Amino acid sequence: MRDVSAHQTHGAGRRLSVRFAIADLIHDRLLTAVGIILLAALIAPPVVLHTLRVGLVETWAQDLAKDIRNREVIIVGENQITGEDLVGIGDWPETDFVVPEPSFFVSTQRARKADSRGIALDLNLRTTAWGDPVMAGFLDIPLAAFETVLTASAAQKLDVHVGDSVALLLARTPTDSSPVRETVPLLVVGVLPDQRWGGENGFVSPQTLLGFREWLTFDSDDPAGLPPLITATWQSMRIYAPEVAAATALRDRLNAQGFETRLMTDQVDRILKLEVGLRQMFKIVLILSATAFVITAFLLQWLSVVRKKRDFALMSVIGMTRAHLAVFPAFQGVVMTALACAISLGLVRVMQGPVETIVQGYLSTPSDIQSPDALPLMFGFLVAIAIGALAGTAAIRTLTPDVLTHALRGD
């Protein structure tokens, strides 16, 4: 009788067990499919939720966070802000940029392309200065007097381009006379894209706008005059925090100084809260799914071993050891869990198209949609697969010699 080493037979036994396990999975394909779908149904919710959270909320949050406008704290109403106040506010660590603005009644003026009879437009005039984050990348030198940067929408409606001039139509009405009109040309030196600033706006230097105010309020007879800034008092300001997350601190400090403010970051706050909520929900779903998965994986393997105990008894009869037998359900557990993970991944892939469409619809600019980090996902899948294998191995422990002999007789 030929002697074969224990090592050889052990290897042969394991290989045979794997072959049997595959044959059984195929033979019992309906039950295999049910088991895989059941496991996938438990793995998929946290994977899908995680993908949604990352794809939808984090992309939105990042989009909102990189939108400069969301760093702005809007000053509501009119105030008396001196040059000294502005220097103090500008020195706050919560302040990244501040530029003074005059009363709102000077901020909207009629404008038309210079030397043309084109469409006249109500242009909303805002101030800008060197270091304005809104201008970053579009205006590399300080804006001189009577120069303007238009928003794309305003430039399109006025039909002007960089290098053209816009004629600003100023009008004031003395108490005992008919309205007096003056035209002031502004040289277009830049056009801001819509995603940087929407609406029909023109940015000018504070001194330019101050000159308009002086003329409109009869403090000056020259609308093109440039009054000194140092003695000026302003009614408002455009102010930005260094980052979106710091905007609330800037708002709080301005409120403490007596300003009435409004935060552009409210929607960011909402998104961040939504993200926190989804993260908590993800944790709960993950815990519930993981618990249900572990219980289901163990139950599936236990039921499978109980159902096939006669088959295991026959395998034992031909000489397969308990270690060989353990390979059978462990391998099946691995295959079924791996396929369930693959289904979950497939679901995520299918979801990516609709999620991208939804997210892009809400983004200020088309951006790359955030995808979940593959590493924790793969780690989770490996843990799930390991649990599947462990469940199979544990299930085989229920097969005591008594159980096997009873099963062998078909009792």
Add this chain to the structure above:
Amino acid sequence: MRPVLEIKNLRVKAGDDADAMFTLDVGALALERGACLAVTGPSGCGKSTLLEVLAGLRRPENGAVVTLAHDPDEPPIELQHVSEAAQLRQQLIGYVPQSGGVLPFLTAHEQTMAPLHLAGLSGSDAARTRLGGFADLLDLTDHLEKRRAALSGGQRKRVALMAGLAVRRLLLLADEPTSGLDADNARQVMMALAGVAKTEGSVVIIATHDVDLARRAEFEIATITDHRLELETDRESLPA
């Protein structure tokens, strides 16, 4: 010559529940190479239990000694002390269960080849040729690609026997190998069993109700009476 199988003080708890439990007393028995023994007795007397003990599937009561002399130069294996008897069933011991000894997800060919894989003989042409001979003898050649569901009861029985015969055994145990078979097939099965005893020196023990058939195949008869195994011939050792 040292007997291949030696049994002393073998007592086995038989029966499935406490009410039906009894102790089967085998006493002393020694079987030499090529011995053929048919264990008979009424249903429930413990025939299958005895075969399960000898196959290492069930443990005997304390004090029993069951030795298997596999190599004249090495001490015999004491079956009652083997922790993983499945390893013995890979080569030394063949066991054919009473019914349904075929896995549902394998073809008859795969089922009968499995013991060769475990014994490390799947690549041996001699072993495959030998297996093919049993397929012919048991009239299974045309049914080897069928799975259990496509096999008749008798074919399943013969496939299970063929799997038991796949490897040359020191001890071959078959539980009611002819039950449910027609006369011709039953005779072929007994020929196959007696053949491995005669030509390969295996000790063959079967449990059967068909005493006449066993006698015709030149099996010694041992009967379980009142929970005690007694040889028909008044001997304690059976030569080939």
